[in-house]
Amino acid sequence: MSEQTVVVAADAYDVVVSADYFQSYSVVGLLAVVGVLFVAVAFGAGRLLRPVVPTPEKLLTYECGVDPVGEGWAHTQVRYYVYAFLYVIFAIDSIFLFPWATVFAAPGYGATTLVEMFVFLGFLAVGLLYAYKKGVLAWT
Amino acid sequence: MNDALDVTLRLLIVFVVFLTFPLLVGQTEHKVMAHMQGRLGPMYAGGFHGWAQLVADGVKFAQKEDVVPAGADRRIFQLAPAVALLPYLLVLLAIPIGPGEGAVGEVVDAGIFFVLAVMGVGVLGSLMAGWASANKFSLLGGLRTAAQLLAYELPMLLTAASVAMAAGTVSLVGILDAFEWWWLPWQIVGAIVFFVAGLAELQRPPFDMPVADSEIIFGAYTEYTGLRFALFLLAEYAGIVVLCGLTAVLFLGGWHGPWGADGLGWVWTLLKTAVLAFIVIWLRVTYPRLREDQLQKLSWTLLVPLSLAQIALTGIVKVVIQ
Numbered sequence: 001m002s003e004q005t006v007v008v009a010a011d012a013y014d015v016v017v018s019a020d021y022f023q024s025y026s027v028v029g030l031l032a033v034v035g036v037l038f039v040a041v042a043f044g045a046g047r048l049l050r051p052v053v054p055t056p057e058k059l060l061t062y063e064c065g066v067d068p069v070g071e072g073w074a075h076t077q078v079r080y081y082v083y084a085f086l087y088v089i090f091a092i093d094s095i096f097l098f099p100w101a102t103v104f105a106a107p108g109y110g111a112t113t114l115v116e117m118f119v120f121l122g123f124l125a126v127g128l129l130y131a132y133k134k135g136v137l138a139w140t
Numbered sequence: 141m142n143d144a145l146d147v148t149l150r151l152l153i154v155f156v157v158f159l160t161f162p163l164l165v166g167q168t169e170h171k172v173m174a175h176m177q178g179r180l181g182p183m184y185a186g187g188f189h190g191w192a193q194l195v196a197d198g199v200k201f202a203q204k205e206d207v208v209p210a211g212a213d214r215r216i217f218q219l220a221p222a223v224a225l226l227p228y229l230l231v232l233l234a235i236p237i238g239p240g241e242g243a244v245g246e247v248v249d250a251g252i253f254f255v256l257a258v259m260g261v262g263v264l265g266s267l268m269a270g271w272a273s274a275n276k277f278s279l280l281g282g283l284r285t286a287a288q289l290l291a292y293e294l295p296m297l298l299t300a301a302s303v304a305m306a307a308g309t310v311s312l313v314g315i316l317d318a319f320e321w322w323w324l325p326w327q328i329v330g331a332i333v334f335f336v337a338g339l340a341e342l343q344r345p346p347f348d349m350p351v352a353d354s355e356i357i358f359g360a361y362t363e364y365t366g367l368r369f370a371l372f373l374l375a376e377y378a379g380i381v382v383l384c385g386l387t388a389v390l391f392l393g394g395w396h397g398p399w400g401a402d403g404l405g406w407v408w409t410l411l412k413t414a415v416l417a418f419i420v421i422w423l424r425v426t427y428p429r430l431r432e433d434q435l436q437k438l439s440w441t442l443l444v445p446l447s448l449a450q451i452a453l454t455g456i457v458k459v460v461i462q
Contacts, residue, residue, distance in 0.1 A: 059210040097301040
């Protein structure tokens with residue numbers, strides 16, 4: 001009997017939690033709608049207010065007043081693709097910190113999770129040190 | 141029915157804050173910069189100390205012709221300002237300014253997560269603008285923006301995680317409920333790293349290499365005029381409000397004040413936010429622009445190790461006091 005009650009209570013709890021969850025994010029969604037409306041109204045009003053007198057010269061790409069050379073999507077050297085790799089690795093690692101952060105000091109964890117944390121930080125630090133030694137943290 | 145009214149009212153307040161606070165920061169920036177640099181600043185519009193300067197700017201922006209370069213990717217070019225601006229509106233909803241349910245737009249359980257994720261979207265607007273303009277300056281600016289995001293998002297995440305560890309929750313309201321004053325010296329390194337990284341993400345001076353007006357002519361915004369340019373500007377100032385509010389909430393105790401009645405929590409939050417916004421302006425006037433390689437170096441060799449050290453410190457202290 002009491003077991004059933006517990007189950008029912010747990011169910012009710014789940015329902016409440018998920019209701020809150022959906023409520024908070026539906027308010028976020030509503031605000032997003034408000035924002036989109038704001039931008040739409042601003043652009044619409046802007047269209048009514050502003051003059052439209054395009055000339056070919058005006059529509060040229062700006063290049064300090066001289067005629068543009070080549071096209072805008074020019075070849076550029078992306079100098080930081082190694083940074084990009086580093087970032088992806090580190091950012092994904094650090095995302096895992098958040099769920100861990102909420103429980104690591106809970107009773108019964110204590111020293112164990114602290115050691116885990118140092119293992120984690122050690123990995124990141126060694127990775128960073130390796131990248132530094134390899135010279136990829138310098139802008140080439 | 142009451143709930144609907146309640147939600148409407150909250151959304152309305154958040155929206156009004158979103159429209160007015162950035163302008164307040166902008167006007168403050170005019171005046172503070174003028175005083176710091178020993179110049180006059182806006183003095184004519186509206187009569188009293190040029191209070192209506194931003195209104196005049198707004199009227200000017202609304203009247204300007206909207207030029208989309210013939211070579212640009214038209215749709216993306218036109219949408220970019222909205223993408224840059226709207227994330228900050230959403231973030232404002234989740235920042236608590238006072239204790240209790242009444243003083244926050246909406247309690248989002250995974251507050252830090254939500255806020256950092258949505259703030260990251262704002263940078264996408266600059267990237268879209270930089271790529272879609274089909275302009276060499278814009279392309280350079282866009283690529284620099286990307287590089288800056290890669291470098292500074294990480295220390296921001298790590299230091300925010302440090303606060304989450306200290307409080308044992310990722311909810312912004314929960315963090316403030318758990319806040320105690322001795323956290324200030326404990327988390328001070330994290331606070332500075334978070335604030336600096338946030339500045340860099342907003343591309344504010346001294347981290348304004350991606351928009352360097354004297355070098356690459358406002359980078360991603362070179363081709364923008366009128367209302368769309370104004371929205372980018374608004375995004376920058378809304379970003380300042382959001383960053384300062386978040387720093388105040390995460391690191392400075394938000395609504396907790398050294399004295400004052402319980403009902404005045406929101407005054408403390410606003411005060412802390414205002415002081416931080418003042419510092420943002422102050423930094424702009426004080427420091428020269430960092431070069432692109434110095435920007436990367438600062439983040440990877442200083443801020444990231446510092447934030448890792450902060451996490452270690454937070455972990456040790458937290459486990460020891462248990």
